[in-house]
Amino acid sequence: MELRGKVLIAQGGGPTAVINQSLVGAVLESRKFPQVTKVYGALHGIEGILKEEFIDLTKETTNNLEKVALTPSSALYSTRLKADKDRCIKMFKIMKAHDIRYFFYIGGNDSSETLNIIKGEAEKESYELRCIHIPKTIDNDLVLNDHTPGYGSAARFIAQAFTGINLDNYAFGGVYIGVVMGRDSGFLAAASALAQKYPGDGPHLIYLPERPFSSEQFLEDVARVFNRLGRCVIAVSEGIVSADGIPMVVELLDHSNVERDEFGHRQLSGTGVLADSLAELVKKRLNIKRVRADTFGYLQRSFIGCVSDVDQTEAREVGEKAAQYAIWNNIDGSITINRVGDYSVEYSLQPLEAIVGKTKVMPDEFINEEGNHVTTAFKNYCRPLLGSNVPSPHRLRAPLVDKME
Amino acid sequence: MELRGKVLIAQGGGPTAVINQSLVGAVLESRKFPQVTKVYGALHGIEGILKEEFIDLTKETTNNLEKVALTPSSALYSTRLKADKDRCIKMFKIMKAHDIRYFFYIGGNDSSETLNIIKGEAEKESYELRCIHIPKTIDNDLVLNDHTPGYGSAARFIAQAFTGINLDNYAFGGVYIGVVMGRDSGFLAAASALAQKYPGDGPHLIYLPERPFSSEQFLEDVARVFNRLGRCVIAVSEGIVSADGIPMVVELLDHSNVERDEFGHRQLSGTGVLADSLAELVKKRLNIKRVRADTFGYLQRSFIGCVSDVDQTEAREVGEKAAQYAIWNNIDGSITINRVGDYSVEYSLQPLEAIVGKTKVMPDEFINEEGNHVTTAFKNYCRPLLGSNVPSPHRLRAPLVDKME
Numbered sequence: 038m039e040l041r042g043k044v045l046i047a048q049g050g051g052p053t054a055v056i057n058q059s060l061v062g063a064v065l066e067s068r069k070f071p072q073v074t075k076v077y078g079a080l081h082g083i084e085g086i087l088k089e090e091f092i093d094l095t096k097e098t099t100n101n102l103e104k105v106a107l108t109p110s111s112a113l114y115s116t117r118l119k120a121d122k123d124r125c126i127k128m129f130k131i132m133k134a135h136d137i138r139y140f141f142y143i144g145g146n147d148s149s150e151t152l153n154i155i156k157g158e159a160e161k162e163s164y165e166l167r168c169i170h171i172p173k174t175i176d177n178d179l180v181l182n183d184h185t186p187g188y189g190s191a192a193r194f195i196a197q198a199f200t201g202i203n204l205d206n207y208a209f210g211g212v213y214i215g216v217v218m219g220r221d222s223g224f225l226a227a228a229s230a231l232a233q234k235y236p237g238d239g240p241h242l243i244y245l246p247e248r249p250f251s252s253e254q255f256l257e258d259v260a261r262v263f264n265r266l267g268r269c270v271i272a273v274s275e276g277i278v279s280a281d282g283i284p285m286v287v288e289l290l291d292h293s294n295v296e297r298d299e300f301g302h303r304q305l306s307g308t309g310v311l312a313d314s315l316a317e318l319v320k321k322r323l324n325i326k327r328v329r330a331d332t333f334g335y336l337q338r339s340f341i342g343c344v345s346d347v348d349q350t351e352a353r354e355v356g357e358k359a360a361q362y363a364i365w366n367n368i369d370g371s372i373t374i375n376r377v378g379d380y381s382v383e384y385s386l387q388p389l390e391a392i393v394g395k396t397k398v399m400p401d402e403f404i405n406e407e408g409n410h411v412t413t414a415f416k417n418y419c420r421p422l423l424g425s426n427v428p429s430p431h432r433l434r435a436p437l438v439d440k441m442e
Numbered sequence: 443m444e445l446r447g448k449v450l451i452a453q454g455g456g457p458t459a460v461i462n463q464s465l466v467g468a469v470l471e472s473r474k475f476p477q478v479t480k481v482y483g484a485l486h487g488i489e490g491i492l493k494e495e496f497i498d499l500t501k502e503t504t505n506n507l508e509k510v511a512l513t514p515s516s517a518l519y520s521t522r523l524k525a526d527k528d529r530c531i532k533m534f535k536i537m538k539a540h541d542i543r544y545f546f547y548i549g550g551n552d553s554s555e556t557l558n559i560i561k562g563e564a565e566k567e568s569y570e571l572r573c574i575h576i577p578k579t580i581d582n583d584l585v586l587n588d589h590t591p592g593y594g595s596a597a598r599f600i601a602q603a604f605t606g607i608n609l610d611n612y613a614f615g616g617v618y619i620g621v622v623m624g625r626d627s628g629f630l631a632a633a634s635a636l637a638q639k640y641p642g643d644g645p646h647l648i649y650l651p652e653r654p655f656s657s658e659q660f661l662e663d664v665a666r667v668f669n670r671l672g673r674c675v676i677a678v679s680e681g682i683v684s685a686d687g688i689p690m691v692v693e694l695l696d697h698s699n700v701e702r703d704e705f706g707h708r709q710l711s712g713t714g715v716l717a718d719s720l721a722e723l724v725k726k727r728l729n730i731k732r733v734r735a736d737t738f739g740y741l742q743r744s745f746i747g748c749v750s751d752v753d754q755t756e757a758r759e760v761g762e763k764a765a766q767y768a769i770w771n772n773i774d775g776s777i778t779i780n781r782v783g784d785y786s787v788e789y790s791l792q793p794l795e796a797i798v799g800k801t802k803v804m805p806d807e808f809i810n811e812e813g814n815h816v817t818t819a820f821k822n823y824c825r826p827l828l829g830s831n832v833p834s835p836h837r838l839r840a841p842l843v844d845k846m847e
Contacts, residue, residue: 078840092843101839107836135843201514201743205457205744209521309714309717342748430746431513
């Protein structure tokens with residue numbers, strides 16, 4: 038049975054390089070259906086719904102939508118506001134007033150949870166409302182998905198960044214530490230491994246939240262690589278935790294004279310503290326002179342012009358699929374991506390409850406035994422997600438000249 | 443009169459995205475001359491000369507050289523070793539033993555100085571040695587040059603980074619501080635202004651080493667922008683100094699409980715300290731909740747895949763010109779780039795002494811009156827250097843929907 042009414046689309050959580058592809062996929066597909074009376078966008082995710090701040094995407098040109106699709110970050114703006122039950126009830130009332138019959142929320146875990154509560158409220162009142170969660174997260178931590186839109190482009194940025202960093206470190210020697218986003222899952226930091234081309238290329242060590250971090254083991258690892266190569270490039274996930282379950286960003290700060298209470302409320306991102314603390318540790322304990330540390334910060338999730346075409350395509354398709362499932366099939370759920378062959382994907386719809394509140398982490402077969410690097414299985418998993426024409430570095434191969442003196 | 447013998451090429455100082463273009467330009471052009479008996483590359487700049495570590499670039503394939511040209515960072519590796527007179531004399535002897543008759547040094551100020559001393563030694567002994575300085579620096583601080591190879595690509599990275607950062611900040615609001623390389627000259631931080639497309643786009647404030655930095659004025663500026671827009675994106679040059687001439691990275695640390703002596707020897711780059719200190723200042727004094735700070739660090743000078751084609755071409759050409767001036771004309775000097783029309787360049791050869799030991803800073807007409815942003819004149823100066831196909835962001839233009847509730 039056809040469900041007549043408006044479509045509402047919103048974006049939540051951290052931006053990605055391709056989140057607008059999903060928006061545009063959903064908008065363009067929705068606009069084709071005669072039973073869709075309007076396509077609205079909520080500004081700043083659920084905040085926009087609560088404040089009734091909608092824009093009419095039926096009045097947006099196709100040309101501009103295609104240009105916006107290529108623009109990183111959330112074109113509808115975003116929010117970190119948590120949706121409690123009261124807020125969901127309030128939102129639901131506003132959506133009902135506008136005769137919203139299809140709600141597509143592009144986001145991660147939190148967004149799927151919000152959607153699930155709103156769906157419950159609609160069912161209670163026997164108000165027909167289709168709720169579809171469109172996945173996105175650079176962390177790649179949604180369950181039931183082989184990978185998530187946004188991850189491929191962020192992974193490509195990290196791989197390209199470490200390609201340059203490795204060359205830079207090769208030119209000078211010394212130790213380099215790069216801190217990469219990823220609170221609970223190490224997928225993004227792991228992508229640094231794709232920078233390895235020639236034997237001896239960095240990153241030589243990769244530390245992930247999936248394995249407990251020990252400063253002593255870290256120092257041993259770094260010393261071993263440095264003694265062998267005269268240099269060491271290290272990728273560190275911002276979310277690494279000690280064996281006691283304490284985030285290292287907190288643990289290491291105790292050694293740096295900064296008060297803990299100042300830090301307790303700090304974000305993992307947007308500060309260089311973890312990178313600097315690890316660099317200090319290496320300098321002091323290993324007595325290595327040239328130690329540099331960078332925190333990749335906000336560059337990695339919305340850099341324009343470093344995008345995976347595979348990621349773009351898939352982000353567009355999950356948006357389109359959301360409209361198709363909801364409007365043709367009249368059902369709710371979360372769009373998921375499944376890998377088929379090498380390399381292709383299929384999409385399916387999973388119940389919202391199967392996604393909500395769960396976090397996917399790196400499986401054991403993607404992490405090496407020592408817990409300080411990734412396996413070939415991970416590289417094979419990650420490589421196609423980076424897309425086409427990933428730039429590759431080249432070395433001189435000219436022979437050494439015999440000495441005269 | 444033809445000067446028969448070997449060509450020696452070396453790279454010094456910080457890597458750039460196009461420094462290998464200059465290397466390859468010089469190698470390929472040198473290999474065409476019959477009086478050139480070999481083309482050598484010194485590994486790790488002057489360290490390689492002192493250790494007599496040369497590779498024979500006459501035995502390198504043209505294909506691989508072309509691939510290396512597209513690879514960022516220094517393919518011959520680099521060095522920060524300062525060349526004193528004793529070292530120059532030692533180097534000169536080794537070069538003489540190998541019958542080096544042409545020495546091309548790709549680098550910034552320090553490299554031109556080294557070259558000048560070696561030239562002096564050769565003249566004393568009446569040993570014919572052509573010395574050409576091939577310019578490179580992302581800081582864009584060489585005098586007598588309209589701009590320097592390496593700057594355009596780094597500027598493009600900074601402009602693209604701030605394009606994404608501006609979109610990210612727009613999606614969430616709050617204050618964002620990005621610290622950009624540049625010890626004495628603000629050219630690279632200034633390039634962030636090229637990210638401004640739509641009215642209200644960031645960076646809203648840009649702080650340069652050319653103007654004294656006042657924390658109080660900074661806080662006033664940030665408060666004004668934040669109160670107007672609900673957000674503020676700020677580009678800060680790592681080299682900003684207080685009115686007393688104290689680097690802000692030192693001045694601000696005094697407020698953060700970190701011992702000054704630990705820091706006195708710190709690099710400006712490779713630590714997140716300046717960004718974090720400024721963020722703390724904004725948080726505490728302006729009571730703004732969402733304040734994020736990133737230090738762009740080593741990403742900005744050797745990122746693979748974010749390169750200006752104009753910069754690539756010019757870097758190649760200065761390398762080629764070095765070989766032409768030295769081998770055809772049998773003269774010494776530093777290759778310089780002069781802008782002609784809008785946009786084209788010409789190359790000329792200047793005496794080494796005219797370049798050595800001088801630093802170009804942003805001229806007054808490139809900095810706004812308040813000293814917290816750039817002028818249109820700077821944007822016009824900088825834009826062609828970024829090269830072709832700089833990605834441009836797009837916004838939704840859909841109208842707001844009338845409220846129902």
